[in-house]
Amino acid sequence: MDLLDxxxxxxxxxxxxxxxxxxxxxxxxxxxxxRRISALEQSLGVRLLLxxxxxxxxxxxxxxxxxxxRRILDDVEAxxxxxxxxxxxPRGNLRVSAxxxxxxxxxxxxxxxxxxxxxxxxxxxxxxxxxxxIIGEGYDVAVRIGxxxxxxxxxxxxxxxxxxxxxxxxxxxxxxxxxxxxxxxEHALLPYGHSQRVSWTYARDxxxxxxxxxxxxxxxxxxxxxxxxxxxxxxxxxxxxxxxPALLGGRLVxxxxxxxxxxxxxxxxxxxHRQASLVIRAFSEFLASACSVAGVQW
Numbered sequence: 001m002d003l004l005d006x007x008x009x010x011x012x013x014x015x016x017x018x019x020x021x022x023x024x025x026x027x028x029x030x031x032x033x034x035r036r037i038s039a040l041e042q043s044l045g046v047r048l049l050l051x052x053x054x055x056x057x058x059x060x061x062x063x064x065x066x067x068x069x070r071r072i073l074d075d076v077e078a079x080x081x082x083x084x085x086x087x088x089x090p091r092g093n094l095r096v097s098a099x100x101x102x103x104x105x106x107x108x109x110x111x112x113x114x115x116x117x118x119x120x121x122x123x124x125x126x127x128x129x130x131x132x133x134i135i136g137e138g139y140d141v142a143v144r145i146g147x148x149x150x151x152x153x154x155x156x157x158x159x160x161x162x163x164x165x166x167x168x169x170x171x172x173x174x175x176x177x178x179x180x181x182x183x184x185x186e187h188a189l190l191p192y193g194h195s196q197r198v199s200w201t202y203a204r205d206x207x208x209x210x211x212x213x214x215x216x217x218x219x220x221x222x223x224x225x226x227x228x229x230x231x232x233x234x235x236x237x238x239x240x241x242x243x244x245p246a247l248l249g250g251r252l253v254x255x256x257x258x259x260x261x262x263x264x265x266x267x268x269x270x271x272x273h274r275q276a277s278l279v280i281r282a283f284s285e286f287l288a289s290a291c292s293v294a295g296v297q298w
Contacts, residue, residue: 004076006040007069009033010048014066015136017056025138074273090279091120097134098143101222101242102266103127107143110290114283121279129220134271141270141280143287145239148267154275156284157265159291164260165200166243166252167235177255178235181211188234189215192225200237202259209259213237226252266291 012022013033023030041048048062058066098107103125111123126132126139134142134153146163148155165178171188178184181202191198191213198218202209215234219225222242229236229243230251236243246252268284270277 004073006036008073009036010040011066011069011073013037013049013056014058014062019056077273089120090118090282092279093122093124094279094283095124095138095140096142096283097126097128097132097139099129099145100127102143102145104223105241110287113290114286117286118279118282121282134269140274140277141268141283144267144269146264148269152272153269154272155267155269156288157267158284158288159266160263161266162240162260162263163201163237164240164243164254165235165237165256166247166254167229168232168251169253171229171232171234172253172255181209181256181259184211184213184235189213190225190228190234190236191215191218192222192236192238193218193220201261202256203261204259208261
């Protein structure tokens with residue numbers, strides 16, 4: 001193997017923080033990954049990684065080498081993409097992460113159309129509501145809903161996104177309708193989220209108002225929270241596209257509309273070094289176009 005290959009193995013090991021993770025990402029054996037990094041260290045005459053029984057640790061010199069190697073590999077990939085994409089159709093494998101509800105309710109119809117349009121592309125789609133580490137876990141793109149955390153990733157908005165608070169008509173008839181965000185403390189709530197602390201965000205006079213919520217049922221899937229609200233279990237706070245059919249059918253109604261925060265967006269995000277990728281560009285554009293013509297209530 002040449003130096004670039006060894007660099008690629010080393011960078012993958014640092015980003016996965018394990019030989020096992022790097023091996024899975026690159027389709028190699030753990031033993032081969034370990035051997036190549038040892039050979040790289042021997043050729044450089046320095047220790048790049050500290051091996052422990054539980055995980056890897058990067059030495060100070062390893063951090064310096066990683067930063068330089070990552071830049072070199074990014075430049076090589078960008079150069080290859082810039083040349084290979086000229087006059088070609090998108091091709092290759094695309095590993096995509098997306099939220100569960102967005103995937104089941106929308107991507108299930110979009111991806112078959114995308115694959116029919118681009119027969120040289122294959123897709124690995126993983127649906128998971130957690131925020132994945134795109135680079136560390138080896139994804140090409142991720143779909144993210146709502147406000148984005150500061151990062152070096154490139155983001156493209158593909159659809160607007162509004163959050164609404166809603167409940168079933170029967171629940172509101174029995175328990176009353178909250179008139180302010182603070183009134184929610186007197187109601188049964190259906191939190192949707194992963195962390196121990198879940199909060200719902202509202203706006204009052206242009207300023208955000210966060211309400212910490214808890215309830216007898218907390219789920220990490222928006223469709224389950226919607227169905228629990230339809231079953232008269234309480235109020236929930238969800239993206240419009242998840243509850244739109246239930247709202248149109250009268251099974252749910254919105255409340256606190258005067259306190260709704262400004263709309264955010266659904267984004268496709270990907271690493272900076274992949275911005276020249278023809279297949280990523282095609283997927284982003286196809287998804288944005290599909291969102292605009294889908295007739296979905298965002």
